[in-house]
Amino acid sequence: xxxxxxxxxxxxxxxxxxxxxxxxxxxxxxxxxxxxxxxxxxxxxxxxxxxxxxxxxxxxxxxxxxxxxxxxxxxxxxxxxxxxxxxxxxxxxxxxxxxxxxxxxxxxxxxxxxxxxxxxxxxxxxxxxxxxxxxxxxxxxxxxxxxxxxxxxxxxxxxxxxx
Amino acid sequence: xxxxxxxxxxxxxxxxxxxxxxxxxxxxxxxxxxxxxxxxxxxxxxxxxxxxxxxxxxxxxxxxxxxxxxxxxxxxxxxxxxxxxxxxxxxxxxxxxxxxxxxxxxxxxxxxxxxxxxxxxxxxxxxxxxxxxxxxxxxxxxxxxxxxxxxxxxxxxxxxxxx
DNA sequence: GATAGATATTTTAAGTGTCAAGTATTAGTA
DNA sequence: TACTAATACTTGACACTTAAAATATCTATC
Numbered sequence: 001x002x003x004x005x006x007x008x009x010x011x012x013x014x015x016x017x018x019x020x021x022x023x024x025x026x027x028x029x030x031x032x033x034x035x036x037x038x039x040x041x042x043x044x045x046x047x048x049x050x051x052x053x054x055x056x057x058x059x060x061x062x063x064x065x066x067x068x069x070x071x072x073x074x075x076x077x078x079x080x081x082x083x084x085x086x087x088x089x090x091x092x093x094x095x096x097x098x099x100x101x102x103x104x105x106x107x108x109x110x111x112x113x114x115x116x117x118x119x120x121x122x123x124x125x126x127x128x129x130x131x132x133x134x135x136x137x138x139x140x141x142x143x144x145x146x147x148x149x150x151x152x153x154x155x156x157x158x159x160x161x162x163x
Numbered sequence: 164x165x166x167x168x169x170x171x172x173x174x175x176x177x178x179x180x181x182x183x184x185x186x187x188x189x190x191x192x193x194x195x196x197x198x199x200x201x202x203x204x205x206x207x208x209x210x211x212x213x214x215x216x217x218x219x220x221x222x223x224x225x226x227x228x229x230x231x232x233x234x235x236x237x238x239x240x241x242x243x244x245x246x247x248x249x250x251x252x253x254x255x256x257x258x259x260x261x262x263x264x265x266x267x268x269x270x271x272x273x274x275x276x277x278x279x280x281x282x283x284x285x286x287x288x289x290x291x292x293x294x295x296x297x298x299x300x301x302x303x304x305x306x307x308x309x310x311x312x313x314x315x316x317x318x319x320x321x322x323x324x325x326x
Numbered sequence: 327g328a329t330a331g332a333t334a335t336t337t338t339a340a341g342t343g344t345c346a347a348g349t350a351t352t353a354g355t356a
Numbered sequence: 357t358a359c360t361a362a363t364a365c366t367t368g369a370c371a372c373t374t375a376a377a378a379t380a381t382c383t384a385t386c
Contacts, residue, residue, distance in 0.1 A: 018296060018299075018300075018304065018307075019292050019293065019295070019296035020292075021304060021307045021308075021311075022292075022295050022296045022298075022299035022302070022307065023292050023295050023296070024311065025299065025302075025307050025310055025311050025314075026199060026295045026299070028311055028314045028315065028318075029192070029195065029196055029199075029310075029314060030196055030199075030200070031241075031318070032192065032314050032317055032318050032321070033192055033193055033196040034241060035241075035318070035321055035322075036189060036192075036193075036321060037193070038241075039321075039325075039326055041344090043326060045344095051371070051372080052372095053371085053372065053373090069334080069335095070334070070335060070336095071333095071334065071335080078194075078197060078198075078201075079372090079373070079374085080373070080374055080375075081334080081335065081336080082335085082336070082337075082338090082373080082374070082375085082376095083372070083373055083374075084335095085335070085336055085337085086336095086371080086372070086373090087371090087372075090371085102334095105333090105334080105381075105382070106334095106380080106381060106382085107333065107334040107335065107379095107380060107381045107382070108333090108334050108335075108381090109334085109335075129182050129183075129185075129186050130182065131326040132182070132185045132186050132189045133181060133182035133185045133186070134324050134326050135185075135320065135321045135324050135326060136181075136185035136188065136189070136317065136320060136321075137181075137320055137323075137324050138316070138319065138320030138323060138324070139185070139188075139313075139316065139317060139320055141181065141184060143313060143316065144181075144184045144185065144188050145184075146309070146313060147188055147192075147310075147313045147314075147317070148184075148187065148188050148191055150302075150306060150309060150310045150313070151188075151191045151192060151195050151310075152191065153301070153302065153306065154195055154299065154302060154310070155191075155194070155195050155198070156301065157298065157299060157300055157301030157302055158195070158198055158199060158202075158298045158299075159198075160301060161297050161298050161300050161301070162202075163202055163206060163294045163297050163298060204374090208374095208375095214341070214342080215342095216341080216342060216343090217341095232364080232365095233364070233365060233366095234363095234364065234365080242342090242343070242344090243343070243344055243345075244364080244365065244366080245343085245344075245345080245346095245365085245366070245367075245368090246342070246343055246344075247365095248365070248366055248367085249341080249342075249343090249366095250341090250342080253341080265364095268351075268352070268363090268364080269350080269351060269352085269364095270349095270350065270351045270352070270363065270364040270365065271351095271363085271364050271365075272364085272365075
């Protein structure tokens with residue numbers, strides 16, 4: 001009693017095939033994340049005249065007083081090396097970070113927050129947390145937990161199935 | 164018996180305050196969507212020598228045989244007008260779409276898939292659906308449903324609370 | 327020590343994205 | 357009809373993004 005094509009059991013019960021369901025879920029996930037991202041970008045621009053990538057770099061640095069190498073930054077932010085070069089260059093212009101060539105290994109450089117950078121970031125971070133909290137307000141604590149659990153599961157699935 | 168700061172009931176039971184929980188959830192959501200997006204971009208590039216924005220434009224057009232205005236495209240893709248201009252220009256170079264000035268209103272133009280565009284898209288769409296399905300494989304149908312339900316709820320929350 | 331290969335980063339070229347300003351056209355109105 | 361305002365879109369300036377090539381430096385080996 002094989003079913004046609006690649007469809008499975010659930011088809012015959014009127015459910016969409018898994019691939020269609022996955023696709024719809026992916027589009028929903030993407031749209032949620034795009035909307036939130038757009039909001040955050042707009043607020044960072046309006047309230048702090050800065051951008052999300054700049055904020056992300058500051059956030060990564062804030063967690064490490066001893067600074068981060070360029071390559072650690074790009075790995076932690078999941079972006080390319082060349083990308084970080086540009087963003088950091090603009091942060092240096094604004095005196096929010098410093099870039100020091102490592103004397104043990106002169107190929108590599110360490111990026112650190114300046115005092116001004118730390119102060120600017122702490123104001124932004126508080127506002128950022130507030131914006132997210134506001135947007136997520138209608139999710140109860142247990143709904144957040146459940147969503148977190150399912151997304152963790154999803155990430156495992158993604159990582160277990162590199163396409 | 165007021166709690167300190169802006170924390171509420173749930174704090175005292177050892178849970179994180181809602182804002183921290185929201186923030187963690189947001190970062191998880193973002194990372195899932197970034198990973199999937201990166202995978203899709205890489206596969207579109209490797210298998211079809213194209214990009215996600217191009218694919219998105221073709222997908223929007225494929226649903227409407229009569230074509231879409233530039234402004235309908237930009238609204239449907241949630242990007243700016245100027246952005247669509249560039250992507251469409253490159254699709255025209257590849258003869259995947261046409262752009263026709265409307266004779267009733269010569270300010271506006273309609274973009275349509277060519278036969279070549281339709282054929283190219285249908286191959287890409289099938290592959291795209293397969294990639295997503297593969298990455299989401301470990302989510303059961305009911306987990307997909309639950310995730311979809313929670314994300315819909317989240318989107319309502321976001322839209323009800325414009326920051 | 328010289329030289330080959332590995333590593334850390336920057337540079338380059340092309341695409342994507344925004345906003346603001348500009349252009350062309352249409353619609354409304356005195 | 358002429359003038360104003362609104363609309364649809366493009367252009368320009370800048371930021372972000374990537375992959376690939378280039379640069380600088382270090383490491384290992386002969």
